[in-house]
Amino acid sequence: MYDCHTHPLGHEGGDYTIERLRPFVERGMAAGLKGLAFTDHEWYHRQIDAEVVERLREEYPSFKVLLGLEVDYKPGREEELREIIAEKPYDFVIGSVHHLGSWEFDHPDYRDKYNRWDINALFEEYFTVVAQAVETGLFQQVGHFDLIKVFGYRYQGELLEVVEPVLQKIKEQGMVVEVNTNGLNKPVQEAYPTREIIQRCLALDIPLTLSSDAHEPRQVGQYFNKIRPLLRSMGCRQLAHFEQKKMVIEDF
Numbered sequence: 001m002y003d004c005h006t007h008p009l010g011h012e013g014g015d016y017t018i019e020r021l022r023p024f025v026e027r028g029m030a031a032g033l034k035g036l037a038f039t040d041h042e043w044y045h046r047q048i049d050a051e052v053v054e055r056l057r058e059e060y061p062s063f064k065v066l067l068g069l070e071v072d073y074k075p076g077r078e079e080e081l082r083e084i085i086a087e088k089p090y091d092f093v094i095g096s097v098h099h100l101g102s103w104e105f106d107h108p109d110y111r112d113k114y115n116r117w118d119i120n121a122l123f124e125e126y127f128t129v130v131a132q133a134v135e136t137g138l139f140q141q142v143g144h145f146d147l148i149k150v151f152g153y154r155y156q157g158e159l160l161e162v163v164e165p166v167l168q169k170i171k172e173q174g175m176v177v178e179v180n181t182n183g184l185n186k187p188v189q190e191a192y193p194t195r196e197i198i199q200r201c202l203a204l205d206i207p208l209t210l211s212s213d214a215h216e217p218r219q220v221g222q223y224f225n226k227i228r229p230l231l232r233s234m235g236c237r238q239l240a241h242f243e244q245k246k247m248v249i250e251d252f
């Protein structure tokens with residue numbers, strides 16, 4: 001298994017040093033992973049130093065160290081993002097939606113804003129923006145596909161009907177959906193995406209990646225041993241990761 005979403009700079013930023021990154025690799029190896037990807041938030045893109053990652057690759061030849069980026073997609077940012085992505089030799093880029101307008105809807109400080117929305121309309125709005133992110137063609141992996149459920153609000157009715165057009169676009173673009181275990185640390189207490197959406201991805205042959213979304217080393221590979229039997233019970237036998245923008249599929 002590969003952990004395809006980690007944040008060595010967390011939310012503090014600071015220097016991108018080998019000392020900062022090494023504990024993530026050590027934790028990944030201890031957890032029995034075959035590799036991991038550093039995918040810091042795009043607002044730290046200037047700090048990210050591909051040479052530090054290259055040095056880690058030399059230090060750990062038996063462990064695959066990948067460099068990605070988690071982009072905060074908002075409609076209208078396409079050209080700016082295209083430039084940021086082109087700056088460094090990223091193996092892949094995660095497209096994530098954390099904002100609706102100026103509302104950072106996954107931040108606990110702004111949770112009260114959910115009360116201003118009809119929850120079904122909110123889910124539909126969120127997935128409209130995810131679909132726009134997918135359509136840009138800028139990304140290889142969709143980050144925490146149904147993040148809008150983070151505080152436990154649920155769509156009333158057939159969620160699969162809302163997400164089907166988005167999944168079709170993901171398939172057309174040849175993208176992957178990450179199974180992000182960090183949801184287990186959040187009020188919703190389940191991975192992203194929800195089980196029925198994972199099932200639909202498998203039915204559509206949309207490849208999956210595994211992600212902890214670790215913001216500190218001890219979180220690398222977190223809950224993977226819990227999610228693995230669940231995925232296998234759903235018929236999933238292979239997982240993806242990206243090397244130099246090429247998808248690699250392996251048994252797990």
Ligand code: ZN
Nearest residue numbers: 007010011041
């Ligand atoms: Zn973060």
Ligand code: FE
Nearest residue numbers: 070096098143
């Ligand atoms: Fe995110």
Ligand code: FE
Nearest residue numbers: 005007070213
């Ligand atoms: Fe993240």
Ligand code: ZN
Nearest residue numbers: 096143144213
């Ligand atoms: Zn994330």
